Amino acid sequence: MTSLTPSFCKKAALITAAAVALSPIGAWAQTTTDKTSSSSTASAKPDRWLHVRVISTDGKGETVRVNVPLELAEKVLPAINHDRLHDGKVKIDCAHVNDVDLRALAEAIRNSKDGEYVTVQGNDNDVRVAKQSNYLIVHVLDKGKSKKQQVEIKVPMKVVDALFSAGKDELDLVAALHALSAQGDTELVSVKDEENTVRVWLDSKNVTE
Amino acid sequence: MLFLAKAALGLGGTIVLAGAYTFHEGVIRVDVDESRAGGSHVHMWVPAAAVPMALHIVPKRHFMYTSEHGRDFVPLAYAIVKELKKFPDAELIEVDDGTQHVRIRTHEGKLQIDETEPGQDVHLLIPLSTLEDVTSQLEANAPSA
Numbered sequence: 001m002t003s004l005t006p007s008f009c010k011k012a013a014l015i016t017a018a019a020v021a022l023s024p025i026g027a028w029a030q031t032t033t034d035k036t037s038s039s040s041t042a043s044a045k046p047d048r049w050l051h052v053r054v055i056s057t058d059g060k061g062e063t064v065r066v067n068v069p070l071e072l073a074e075k076v077l078p079a080i081n082h083d084r085l086h087d088g089k090v091k092i093d094c095a096h097v098n099d100v101d102l103r104a105l106a107e108a109i110r111n112s113k114d115g116e117y118v119t120v121q122g123n124d125n126d127v128r129v130a131k132q133s134n135y136l137i138v139h140v141l142d143k144g145k146s147k148k149q150q151v152e153i154k155v156p157m158k159v160v161d162a163l164f165s166a167g168k169d170e171l172d173l174v175a176a177l178h179a180l181s182a183q184g185d186t187e188l189v190s191v192k193d194e195e196n197t198v199r200v201w202l203d204s205k206n207v208t209e
Numbered sequence: 210m211l212f213l214a215k216a217a218l219g220l221g222g223t224i225v226l227a228g229a230y231t232f233h234e235g236v237i238r239v240d241v242d243e244s245r246a247g248g249s250h251v252h253m254w255v256p257a258a259a260v261p262m263a264l265h266i267v268p269k270r271h272f273m274y275t276s277e278h279g280r281d282f283v284p285l286a287y288a289i290v291k292e293l294k295k296f297p298d299a300e301l302i303e304v305d306d307g308t309q310h311v312r313i314r315t316h317e318g319k320l321q322i323d324e325t326e327p328g329q330d331v332h333l334l335i336p337l338s339t340l341e342d343v344t345s346q347l348e349a350n351a352p353s354a
Contacts, residue, residue: 047296060307067299072292079288082281206299 046204047071048181058195067206070181077174088174089166103164109136110157136160142193149193156183231256235319238334245328257335261342272350283351287344293320294337 047069054064078088092102109117109131118129126141134157142149162179166172180202189200234257241251276283293315302313309326320340322333 049299062306063304065300065303067301069292069296069299072289072296075292076285076288079285080281206297 047206048183048202048204049206050180051199051201051203053197053199055197056195057197069206070177070202074174074177074181077177085173089170089172092169092171101168103168106160106164110161131157134158147193147195149191152190154186154188156180156186159183231258234258234338235336236334237336237339238332240330240332242330243328244330248328257339260339261346264343264346269350272347276347276351279347280351283344283347287341287348290320290337290340290344294318294341 048071050068050070050073052064052066052068054062056062077085081087084091084093112131114131114133116128116130118127120127124143126139126143128137128139130137130139136153136155136157138151138153140149140151142151156179159176159179162175163171163173165175183202185201185203187199187201189198191198237253237255237257237260239251239253239255241249243249279286296315298314298316300312300314302311304311310324312321312323314321315337316334318338319334319336322331324331
């Protein structure tokens with residue numbers, strides 16, 4: 001038996017080595033390499049995340065949190081073909097915008113200097129539309145008797161341009177998302193009333209605050 | 210004696226390799242617990258690598274049926290899963306209404322769906338690579354428009 005041991009050991013070592021080489025350690029190493037390479041790519045250009053948070057204080061106190069990578073939304077949107085949404089573009093019904101040429105309107109705003117374009121102060125609503133530091137800003141204060149509601153929208157002009165870059169009766173959502181991904185951390189939409197708070201914002205974190 | 214040792218080693222090696230291959234993609238985990246009287250309790254662990262293998266023996270007509278009925282959904286699901294693999298772990302959706310809690314997240318290359326409500330808990334854990342295999346096969350077998 002002792003004379004057979006070296007040969008046996010050699011064969012056992014050979015089989016073990018082959019098993020190790022073929023085992024998932026290889027796959028694991030490959031995955032790790034992939035992850036390393038993807039994270040190094042990611043470190044060059046950090047992922048941008050779109051966050052939506054809805055907090056309702058009425059009744060049960062509902063909370064909705066959605067965190068979506070912008071790149072994912074950009075790639076997935078063209079795969080949705082439903083109703084007015086096709087290839088990442090939404091068809092606008094001209095009848096619903098009262099024959100206003102939205103593209104021309106966006107173009108006019110882009111070429112104009114910073115300032116307040118619309119200011120309405122009424123008994124029921126205050127509305128303010130302005131362009132400020134290359135952002136289109138819309139503030140609406142609904143002073144309704146039952147519920148007060150405040151809406152704030154802040155959209156980079158580049159995103160507005162991209163949105164209207166498609167055909168006359170279309171909004172290019174994919175182009176808008178692409179333009180948005182080049183922006184820094186920013187709050188896009190904020191809606192507050194007595195019962196609900198809605199917030200939509202963009203940053204590089206993959207978790208909600 | 211030597212022959213027996215070689216046979217044992219060969220058998221052991223084969224079992225280890227087969228086990229490693231079977232579980233190299235992880236496991237699909239399904240846990241359903243109904244806490245009402247007579248409620249069902251399902252706890253299922255399936256090797257994820259078994260699913261693409263099983264899909265190869267599913268008759269093509271079943272694929273056609275599924276693909277046709279999920280014409281809008283399948284390409285979308287495939288696009289989402291394919292892209293999700295590229296991103297780090299994240300809490301994608303969380304809904305809490307006080308009694309019901311739904312959470313969809315990615316965790317270590319798996320899609321995790323947890324739903325808890327009074328009387329019922331559902332937990333799903335599916336490797337993204339498995340979902341990608343399944344959705345890509347469904348898409349590949351979709352009837353052409």
